[in-house]
Amino acid sequence: MSETDTQRAIEAVWRIEAPRLIAGLTRLVRDVGLAEDLAQDALVAALEQWPRDGVPRNPGAWLMAIGKRRAIDLLRRTATLRKKQDQLGRDPTLLRTVDMPKDDASDNDFGDDLLRLLFIACHPVLSREARVALTLRLLGGLTTAEIARAFLVPEPTIAQRIVRAKRTLAAARVPFETPHGADRAVRLASVLEVIYLIFNEGYAATAGDDWMRPALCEDALRLGRMLAALMPDEPEVHGLVALMEIQASRIRARLGPDGEPILLLDQNRARWDHLLIRRGLAALDRAERLGRALGPYALQAAIAACHARAPTAEETDWERIAALYDALAQLAPSPIVELNRAVALAMAFGPATGLEVVDTLRNEPALRGYHLLPSVRGDLLMKLGRLEEARTEFEQAAALTRNARERALLLGRAAACRR
Secondary structure (H helix, E strand, O other), X not given: OOHHHHHHHHHHHHHHHHHHHHHHHHHHHOOHHHHHHHHHHHHHHHXXXXXXXXXXXXXXXXXXXXXXXXXXXXXXXXXXXXXXXXXHHHOHHHOOOOOOOOOOOOHHHHHHHHHHHHHHHOOOOOOHHHHHHHHXXXXXXXXXXHHHHXXXXXXXXXHHHHHHHHHHHHHHOOOOOOOOOHHHHHHHHHHHHHHHHHHHHHHOOOEEOOOOOHHHHHHHHHHHHHHHHXXXXXXXXXXXXXXXXXXXXXXXXXXXXXXXXXXXXXXOHHHOOHHHHHHHHHHHHHHHHOOOOOOHHHHHHHHHHHHHHOOOHHHOOHHHHHHHHXXXXXXXXXXXXHHHHHHHHHHHHOHHHHHHHHHOOOOOHHHOOOOHHHHHHHHHHHHOOOHHHHXXXXXXXXXXXXXXXXXXXXXXXXXXXXX
């Protein structure tokens, strides 16, 4: 194998194994920042040795063995060793012989460790931005530079977020454990929120020259599928996976030949990925079969399923979608849900019905500066023939969005109102 091939192999192995490695080392040292440093040490060792010796048969076990060895050396060198002697004596995995390349941890151990690491990275003690950055770094396997590029944020800003997040977790003494009882629901909600935030930034970028960044959707889907495997009895986990799978199925159809946005009702449904649709519908079915009331993500997945099942835009069951938005508004009321409900009502019962609801939201503080409010209002006014008012709304929406592609789309709709 050439040096270039070895380098590529190391990069591929790292992207796959880094989350498991960091999770396993965090269980050992009980400090996520230190665990990542030890994992990086193992990566450096691979970069030094694999080009010379070849890639080992079990590269993940090789990296874990190196990480454990470095961790034990560190513990032995520090004054905290005496405090840990009782723990070390009780847990033979910490001082087990680490001669490479045997991997002595079971898949269940790795699964538990990954779940604990995900709950730490998404801990509510961290800001939303810090949770997203830390999750992508620790569990997505992305570098700081990759995260910065994905979110159009300077690399030093992302690096500082990650450093501060680790310090905050250490200062708060967040335990390396899966939460239980009442805390579990709160913590799981934070995990789901972070994964969906990552997906949404990929699906509809808030800023920049590209309307979508599919790589972020793929990262979120990978995290969601992993979580569903680790928490098979949580309907909202399956609901989120279903929602992301179905939405991701439209990615190829959402862009025109020059990268311009194509809205849902104008998309060529033959370009939708029907494998992802089947996976999404299966995940939704799992959520429903668990026998509990559907949560917000599962309800949104049910709405997405209505679109996925319709052979054409005209055959969409808008009355069912409106009913599902009614249920979502009762379960998780928010101005954005209400705005989406207005669109569904307009499609089911006419634009005047939808406009009535939209007009109740015009002074909503949470929607001040939200470009989709005037965008939706412009669309409904356009359908009602009130073209001059519609043009004003589209121009306002274009001024509010930070995405260049979306701005062009909205200005195009404003121009169409002059014809």
